[in-house]
Amino acid sequence: MNRPMNIVIAGGGTAGWMAANYFVNKWPSDKVNVTLVESPDIGIIGVGEGSTPTLKRFFEELKIKERDWMPKCNATYKVSIRFNDWSPGSGVKQYRHPFISQTDTFTQRAFEVNCRTRRLGLDSHVNPEDFLLNGVLAKQNKAPLTPENFPFRMEYGYHFDSALLGNYLRDVAVERSVTHVSAVISDVALHASGDISHLVTDRGNIEGDFFVDCTGFSSTLLQQALGVKFNSYSDNLFNDSAVVLPTHAQENIQVETQSTALSNGWCWSIPLQNRTGNGYVYSASHLAKDKAEEELRRHLGLENSDVEARHLKMKVGQVEQHWHKNCLALGLSQGFIEPLEATALHLVQICIEYFSDMFEKGAFSSVERVSYNAFAKARFDRVRDYIVAHYKLNTRNDSDYWRDNRNNLVLSDSLKSIISTWFNREDLGNEIKRQNIGMHWDSVSWHCLFAGYGAFPALAQNQPGRGDLYIEQNIERFNQGCALNFEHHNAVLLAQQHGE
Numbered sequence: 178m179n180r181p182m183n184i185v186i187a188g189g190g191t192a193g194w195m196a197a198n199y200f201v202n203k204w205p206s207d208k209v210n211v212t213l214v215e216s217p218d219i220g221i222i223g224v225g226e227g228s229t230p231t232l233k234r235f236f237e238e239l240k241i242k243e244r245d246w247m248p249k250c251n252a253t254y255k256v257s258i259r260f261n262d263w264s265p266g267s268g269v270k271q272y273r274h275p276f277i278s279q280t281d282t283f284t285q286r287a288f289e290v291n292c293r294t295r296r297l298g299l300d301s302h303v304n305p306e307d308f309l310l311n312g313v314l315a316k317q318n319k320a321p322l323t324p325e326n327f328p329f330r331m332e333y334g335y336h337f338d339s340a341l342l343g344n345y346l347r348d349v350a351v352e353r354s355v356t357h358v359s360a361v362i363s364d365v366a367l368h369a370s371g372d373i374s375h376l377v378t379d380r381g382n383i384e385g386d387f388f389v390d391c392t393g394f395s396s397t398l399l400q401q402a403l404g405v406k407f408n409s410y411s412d413n414l415f416n417d418s419a420v421v422l423p424t425h426a427q428e429n430i431q432v433e434t435q436s437t438a439l440s441n442g443w444c445w446s447i448p449l450q451n452r453t454g455n456g457y458v459y460s461a462s463h464l465a466k467d468k469a470e471e472e473l474r475r476h477l478g479l480e481n482s483d484v485e486a487r488h489l490k491m492k493v494g495q496v497e498q499h500w501h502k503n504c505l506a507l508g509l510s511q512g513f514i515e516p517l518e519a520t521a522l523h524l525v526q527i528c529i530e531y532f533s534d535m536f537e538k539g540a541f542s543s544v545e546r547v548s549y550n551a552f553a554k555a556r557f558d559r560v561r562d563y564i565v566a567h568y569k570l571n572t573r574n575d576s577d578y579w580r581d582n583r584n585n586l587v588l589s590d591s592l593k594s595i596i597s598t599w600f601n602r603e604d605l606g607n608e609i610k611r612q613n614i615g616m617h618w619d620s621v622s623w624h625c626l627f628a629g630y631g632a633f634p635a636l637a638q639n640q641p642g643r644g645d646l647y648i649e650q651n652i653e654r655f656n657q658g659c660a661l662n663f664e665h666h667n668a669v670l671l672a673q674q675h676g677e
């Protein structure tokens with residue numbers, strides 16, 4: 178092709194604008210032209226306000242500084258997720274799953290050895306947040322920014338207003354030469370080959386060589402026009418609904434998401450600079466919509482408030498092929514694994530990155546389609562497994578929902594093997610290596626989950642004394658010492674607002 182390739186992105190939610198920015202950043206305009214078409218009348222989903230640390234890499238690659246985008250999106254730092262009330266049966270009220278940072282290479286072995294000791298039946302210190310630096314920062318409410326003389330790289334994510342982030346990414350993309358069209362797509366026209374030829378809109382036809390479906394759950398291009406099948410995860414992830422209600426901003430803005438188990442699901446609490454986002458994710462076949470709203474209001478102390486709640490349906494699963502013909506689906510149109518652990522934008526990002534590499538490697542043809550589809554499918558399945566484990570391991574007894582989750586035997590072979598390795602006291606790190614799944618969730622994250630739930634074989638009757646050897650030695654001193662280098666979250670956000 179002598180002329181530049183025309184890539185048309187349908188949909189201007191976070192997925193669409195992330196893709197647009199990534200493409201214009203990666204490919205010069207004499208190679209690729211990017212057009213994004215979206216309808217403000219249809220709007221975006223408007224939730225999805227927590228990220229994993231990969232988003233940091235996204236902004237770094239785009240050369241967008243935190244002090245530029247964060248204040249404009251009411252964004253805050255995120256170093257951990259705090260899980261409340263997921264496993265009361267094992268005596269654990271709450272635990273943290275901190276993002277793993279470079280300093281943790283000094284302490285994670287002790288954490289894993291203590292977990293191994295505990296799996297063998299001897300009592301030992303296994304609270305993840307005491308071993309991993311981001312857990313300590315979360316407890317002290319400190320921002321994860323490193324002073325220049327701190328020689329380790331910290332990993333962290335963000336909380337942000339998704340609508341504002343979309344607007345911000347749109348402005349950057351348009352400035353960097355993405356063509357933005359506001360129009361409603363009413364039809365998708367195909368060539369005889371089955372490839373998409375153009376989008377029919379109320380502003381005329383939009384032709385392209387390659388199309389990216391970012392139209393959200395409706396998946397107007399990939400699922401509707403090209404008929405790609407959607408495979409639901411409903412047999413092992415029961416949640417299909419959410420109800421959302423904001424509360425005031427926190428006085429001391431937390432540096433972590435809270436995820437609190439409720440009667441038939443769980444509630445997120447995401448601290449932004451100007452408000453706190455909250456949402457109850459639940460299973461509609463276990464709890465009626467109005468009861469869910471009532472319970473969320475009670476949980477937030479909003480019984481008498483007239484703030485209106487938003488109700489959403491979620492389509493949980495993934496498409497059979499993420500790239501079919503000349504169309505790639507990204508974001509909710511390719512699939513969704515419910516918001517626990519906030520993995521959706523993470524999947525969007527790694528799919529954009531891998532697709533771009535494969536597309537370029539195949540000289541902008543479809544030769545790498547099969548390997549890309551295998552990559553995307555595995556990513557979704559393995560992330561799904563980690564989320565499923567949160568439900569499988571619960572020890573709540575207050576509803577059928579929790580018992581059904583615990584008793585559910587529909588698990589992948591991969592997850593079954595992880596769980597049996599743990600309870601059979603075998604080497605979890607080796608099992609993760611054997612399955613080659615460390616790129617999805619590594620050994621430490623799995624240890625956090627099992628240990629956080631207090632999910633261990635029974636304690637031995639004869640205990641030789643307290644087995645908390647490791648934490649009593651140098652780890653606490655090390656982490657507390659490291660934490661002295663970090664500033665309080667509010668102070669950092671304030672400085673950032675003043676352009677510092």
Ligand SMILES: Cc1cc2nc3c(=O)[nH]c(=O)nc-3n(C[C@H](O)[C@H](O)[C@H](O)COP(=O)(O)OP(=O)(O)OC[C@H]3O[C@@H](n4cnc5c(N)ncnc54)[C@H](O)[C@@H]3O)c2cc1C
Binds near residue numbers: 214228363392393397
């Ligand atoms: C309850 C819930 C909580 C979530 N929490 C998180 C979280 O904490 N972290 C996380 O990473 N993700 C989360 N997600 C997922 C996250 O919201 C999405 O991955 C993200 O917002 C990307 O959405 P999207 O761009 O794919 O779709 P959308 O935001 O729905 O955007 C779709 C776009 O397509 C356009 N469009 C659709 N049809 C047409 C048409 N016919 N013509 C023209 N334009 C059209 C719309 O105008 C819109 O611009 C959550 C999702 C849900 C449901």
